[in-house]
Amino acid sequence: MAEQWWKESVVYQIYPRSFNDSNGDGIGDIKGITEKLDYLKELGIDVVWLSPVYQSPNDDNGYDISDYRTIMDEFGTMDDWEEMLDGMHKRGIRLVMDLVVNHSSDEHAWFTEARKSKDNPYRDYYMWHPGKDGQPPNNWGSFFGGSAWDYDEVSNEYFLHLFSNKQPDLNWENKELRQEIYDLMTFWLDKGVDGFRMDVINLISKDPQLPDAEITSPERYQWGGDYFVNGPKFMDYMKEMNEKVLQHYDAMTVGEMPMATPEDGKRYTNEESGIVNMLFQFEHMDVTSGPGGKWDQQPWKLTELKRIISKWQTELHGKGWNSLYMENHDQPRSVSVFGDDGTYRVESAKMLAAWLHFLQGTPYIYQGQELGMTNVYFDSIEEYEDIETLNMYKEEVIEKGKNPQDVIEAIHKKGRDNARTPMQWTNEVNAGFTTGTPWLKVNENYQDLNARKALSDENSVFYFYQKLIRMRKEYPVIIHGDYQLLLENHENLFVYSRSSNDTTLLLAANFSKETCPMTLPEKFNGGEILITNYSDAPKSLDHHSTMRPYEVRAYLL
Numbered sequence: 001m002a003e004q005w006w007k008e009s010v011v012y013q014i015y016p017r018s019f020n021d022s023n024g025d026g027i028g029d030i031k032g033i034t035e036k037l038d039y040l041k042e043l044g045i046d047v048v049w050l051s052p053v054y055q056s057p058n059d060d061n062g063y064d065i066s067d068y069r070t071i072m073d074e075f076g077t078m079d080d081w082e083e084m085l086d087g088m089h090k091r092g093i094r095l096v097m098d099l100v101v102n103h104s105s106d107e108h109a110w111f112t113e114a115r116k117s118k119d120n121p122y123r124d125y126y127m128w129h130p131g132k133d134g135q136p137p138n139n140w141g142s143f144f145g146g147s148a149w150d151y152d153e154v155s156n157e158y159f160l161h162l163f164s165n166k167q168p169d170l171n172w173e174n175k176e177l178r179q180e181i182y183d184l185m186t187f188w189l190d191k192g193v194d195g196f197r198m199d200v201i202n203l204i205s206k207d208p209q210l211p212d213a214e215i216t217s218p219e220r221y222q223w224g225g226d227y228f229v230n231g232p233k234f235m236d237y238m239k240e241m242n243e244k245v246l247q248h249y250d251a252m253t254v255g256e257m258p259m260a261t262p263e264d265g266k267r268y269t270n271e272e273s274g275i276v277n278m279l280f281q282f283e284h285m286d287v288t289s290g291p292g293g294k295w296d297q298q299p300w301k302l303t304e305l306k307r308i309i310s311k312w313q314t315e316l317h318g319k320g321w322n323s324l325y326m327e328n329h330d331q332p333r334s335v336s337v338f339g340d341d342g343t344y345r346v347e348s349a350k351m352l353a354a355w356l357h358f359l360q361g362t363p364y365i366y367q368g369q370e371l372g373m374t375n376v377y378f379d380s381i382e383e384y385e386d387i388e389t390l391n392m393y394k395e396e397v398i399e400k401g402k403n404p405q406d407v408i409e410a411i412h413k414k415g416r417d418n419a420r421t422p423m424q425w426t427n428e429v430n431a432g433f434t435t436g437t438p439w440l441k442v443n444e445n446y447q448d449l450n451a452r453k454a455l456s457d458e459n460s461v462f463y464f465y466q467k468l469i470r471m472r473k474e475y476p477v478i479i480h481g482d483y484q485l486l487l488e489n490h491e492n493l494f495v496y497s498r499s500s501n502d503t504t505l506l507l508a509a510n511f512s513k514e515t516c517p518m519t520l521p522e523k524f525n526g527g528e529i530l531i532t533n534y535s536d537a538p539k540s541l542d543h544h545s546t547m548r549p550y551e552v553r554a555y556l557l
Contacts, residue, residue, distance in 0.1 A: 006195075006252040006277050007321065007479055009046035010357075010469045011096070011364045015329045016053055016075055017061060018422045019367055021434035028422070028433070030076040034084045039451065041091045043370060043462065044469040047252065048088060049096045049197050051329055053081065057107050059166040060387050061420075063098075063199060064105040068184045085192055094194035096252055101181050102200045103167040110180075111168055118155050125177045126168050127160040128152075129210060138212045140228075141221030145391040148224065162203060162228065164387060172204045172237050182244045189245070195252030198276065201238075202257040202264075205231030229259045238268075238275035254323055254362075256280040262315035269320035278321040278362055284308045285331055288413075295392060295410045300338075302491055302511050310496075313360055313483040322361035326352060327369055332418040336375035340513060344550045345372055345449075350464045350533035351552040355494060355509040357468040358478055358554055365465065368423055371454050372461040375418040376443045381408065385440050386416045424450040459535075467531060475530075475556070477503045486524075492516045493547060497524075504557040505530070510547040518547050527557035 020032030030053060040048065052062035055070040062072065071078050088095050104111060113122035129137040129149075136149035136158050142165075149158040150165040160169045170177055185196065206228045213224035246253060255268060255276040260283075268275050287304050290296035316322050326334035335341050339348025349372030357363050378384060381393050381404070389411055396402045412418075417440060424446040426432030431446035443449075454460035472478050481498035492512040498505045506524055510516055520543040527541050532553045538545060541555045 004277070006047070006362060008472065009094075009252075009362055010044070010472065011047040011049050011323075011362060012040060012043070012045040013049045013051065013328055013364055013366045015051045015367060015420060017439060018420050018433075020423060020425065021436065021438075024435040025074065026434050026436040026438045027074050029074065030071070030080040030084050034080070034087050037084075037087045037091055037093070040093060042455075042466070043365075044466050045093065045365065047094045047096055047194065049254075049364070050098065052098045052100060057105055057166065059105070059164050063100050064103070064107075064164065064167045065100055066105040066107040067109075068104075069187055082191070089192070094252070095192075096195040096197055096254070097188055097193050098199055099185065099196040099201075100199040101170060102203045103161065103163060103169045106166045106168055110177075115152060115154060118157070124174045125171055125180075127171045127206065128155070128157045129160070130157055138210050138224065139215075139220075139222050140213055140224030141219065144388050145395050147221050160206070162200075169206075170204070172233070173208070178237065178240065179244075182241060185241070185245045189249045189251060193251075195254075195277075197280075198253065198255045200258060201255045201276075202230050202234055202260065202268075203228050204237060205234040207231060225259060230257075230264060235267075235275065242275060252277055254278050254280060258282055262312055262320075265312070265316050265322065266320040269316070269322075274320070278323050280323050280325070281312070283312070285326075288337060294414055295396075297410055297413055302494060303489060305338075306485060306488065306494055309359070310483070310485045313496075317360060317483060323364055324356050324359050324361040325364040325366070326356060327366045327419055328364065329366070329419050330416050331366075332414055332416075333373055333375045334369065335372050336418070337413070338511065340550060341374040344513065345374065346461060347533050347550040349461045351509050351511070351550045353461070353465055353468055354531055354533070354552045354554055355507060357472065358498060358505065358507045359496075360479070360481070360483055360498070363472075366419060368419075370462050370465040371424060371449060371451060373421075373424060373449065374443065374445060375412060376421045376441070377412050378417075378441065379408075381411075383441055384411065384415065384417050386420065389415045389417060426450050426452045464531075464533065471530065475503070475505065476500065477505050481505065486520060487518070490516075493518055495520065505554060506541060506557060507552070507554045508547060509552045510550055513549045515549065516547045518545050519543065524557065527555040530554045530556050 017028050019028040020036050021028050022031035053075045054065045055067035055072050056062045056065050071081050110122045110125045113120050114126050136147050140148040142148040143163050148162055151158050161167050213222035253276040257279045260281040265279055269278055287300040290298040312322055334352050335349045339352055396407045397404050421443045422433035422438050424431040427447040427450055430438050431442045454462035477498050477500045481500040484497045486495040487493055493516055495508045522543050524543045529539050534551050537553050
């Protein structure tokens with residue numbers, strides 16, 4: 001496979017609302033990002049993925065866009081944005097923006113027009129349909145609860161919204177709508193953007209028949225994904241987007257693709273006929289969910305995580321490209337889910353970092369992950385802000401009468417606000433994020449867990465990440481090597497090798513609080529240690545050794 005800058009890069013995701021507030025209004029902003037560019041440069045990242053900063057009524061924190069070419073007032077101005085971009089480029093950092101084109105806001109001018117009448121020229125930019133026997137057109141449920149259809153009294157029709165009812169789905173069947181999207185992509189690329197992270201991009205094509213979904217639960221509304229995930233014209237639309245726009249730029253594209261399989265991954269990311277450079281898939285993130293979906297908690301098994309990770313590593317090798325991540329703005333903090341956010345917080349944050357960064361794919365660091373930031377445990381629902389969380393609480397507690405405490409515990413584990421608490425910069429009031437009142441409460445552990453403290457401690461999680469990022473530049477085997485899983489059935493140890501030409505690298509990670517003996521095939525002896533989270537780890541590998549709680553070691557053999 002060809003050399004590509006995005007394969008060798010490490011991406012850092014910024015959630016602007018929570019990153020750094022420059023003007024004291026309690027909301028992170030673009031000037032706040034510019035103030036912290038030297039921090040990002042010191043970490044060593046190559047690319048910033050910036051969550052949406054476009055004009056939005058903020059029903060879903062910016063993922064409901066009312067103007068794709070204007071900066072949201074509370075984040076600043078286009079001049080601020082241009083200054084930020086310039087500052088990034090001067091430091092050798094590229095910028096990838098969020099492209100949210102499965103849906104817009106219901107306050108977008110297109111939708112305001114579309115609502116006026118059935119023969120408005122913008123009507124067909126969205127998906128309208130008459131009801132059926134006084135009910136919505138079909139039984140699809142929204143990702144955020146309730147029906148995926150909303151009734152419009154003016155026209156006596158329903159419009160489709162797979163997410164909030166303030167996020168109507170765009171109708172990609174409409175050629176003019178598609179051209180509008182290609183024009184706005186060109187607008188940002190011409191301004192100097194280095195690529196796009198494409199929000200739920202594999203949902204843009206729907207089955208035009210809009211059939212009822214199979215009834216698989218006692219709920220009133222059902223999962224209709226068979227009719228809108230990787231839909232019938234998805235590849236056609238993406239090929240057109242590449243022809244009209246992307247092929248003319250050296251842009252990185254990553255598609256967020258719910259329900260994607262490795263087969264999809266190969267089809268969508270192979271270098272001959274693929275449509276994006278890499279994808280975000282969710283299979284590994286679902287190991288903590290039971291049959292009832294995201295909020296249905298279950299103890300997760302390392303053997304299941306190994307099976308999923310190994311499947312993607314092996315099947316995409318030489319045939320496609322994956323994104324490597326364990327947390328983002330939609331996922332809880334990885335150290336609280338897959339590590340230990342108490343006694344072994346630092347060790348487990350480092351273990352997860354090394355384990356992930358030595359896999360094949362492009363690693364993504366979510367803001368604060370490089371500090372080992374943790375989930376937040378708010379006591380009451382009033383302290384949460386996220387629409388998905390609030391809708392779920394209302395449905396489960398108010399409508400179904402479930403025990404509030406049980407529901408809050410699920411939110412503690414899985415709620416999206418876990419990742420959205422303000423960035424912890426210092427041990428000063430509000431963690432140095434703002435001089436005002438933060439839009440979302442700061443995690444109480446900021447006095448001990450913050451960037452200033454990390455930067456003054458050479459053994460911090462921050463410097464461990466810095467070292468990992470450097471290593472990807474030094475050892476091509478990390479980018480290109482074959483992957484092989486060892487100790488497949490071990491419930492605590494995740495051990496794998498990466499090999500290319502005459503170089504082999506071995507990584508061993510203990511995902512538990514137990515001390516575990518580790519016996520490897522005899523050929524895994526000798527070599528030199530590259531990185532570890534225990535200062536007294538053996539300098540060369542012995543195929544009989546012991547792994548301490550959350551220990552990680554990588555050897556070059």
